[in-house]
Amino acid sequence: NAGVTQTPKFRVLKTGQSMTLLCAQDMNHEYMYWYRQDPGMGLRLIHYSVGEGTTAKGEVPDGYNVSRLKKQNFLLGLESAAPSQTSVYFCASSSWTSGDAETQYFGPGTRLLVL
C-alpha cells in the first residue's frame, strides 16, 4: 500500500495564479483532511471531508476550495494564490469509529511558494 500520496511535491506560483493539489489514499478511509503548516505554528485545518461527496470548512478555509468526488481522492484548489498562502500543505486520512476519527495518516507534503 502506498498510504497517502500528494502531488506535486513542490510548486512555485505567481500571485493570482491558480493551482490544484491532489491527495490520494489507498486505505479506504472515510475521513480526509487538508492542513497547512507554517513555521512556529501547529498544523491548521483548512478543509476536511467525512465521506465521498462531502466537504466542510476547517479553521482557515478562506482562499481555498476542495472537492471529494471519489472516496480515495481529495483535491485542494487555490483560485487566486497570495503570498500568505506560502506554506507546506499536508493531506491526511483516517477511519471513523465510535464517533471519533481515528489516528490520521499523513502524506509527504507539498511545498508551495507564492511570489
Add this chain to the structure above:
Amino acid sequence: KNQVEQSPQSLIILEGKNCTLQCNYTVSPFSNLRWYKQDTGRGPVSLTIMTFSENTKSNGRYTATLDADTKQSSLHITASQLSDSASYICVVSALKDSNYQLIWGAGTKLIIKP
C-alpha cells in the same frame, strides 16, 4: 479557548541520553491525546494515543504519560538515537458542536548529536 502548548520549543541532547518533552493543554471537553513524530520534510506519524482513563502508554523507547487533572502530558525518550531527531507534536481531541476537533501543538524540535 482550546489551546495546546509544548515545551521546550527546541532541545539538543547527546546520543544515548534520555529526555522528556512537555505538553500542557486547556481543552474541554477532553477526548484523547496523541503524540506524533515528524521527521524533517515528511508528514507526522502517530506514536501514541491516550484516553482520559489512561495514565501511561509506551511505544518502544517512547513513553507518554497523561495527567488529566493537571491537563499535562509528557513524552519520555529513553536512550536516544540519531533517528530520534525530529519534531514531536502533541495533539488533543475535543468534542465541539457534536464534532471532534483536533487542537495541534506547535511541536518540540529535538536534535540528537553524536
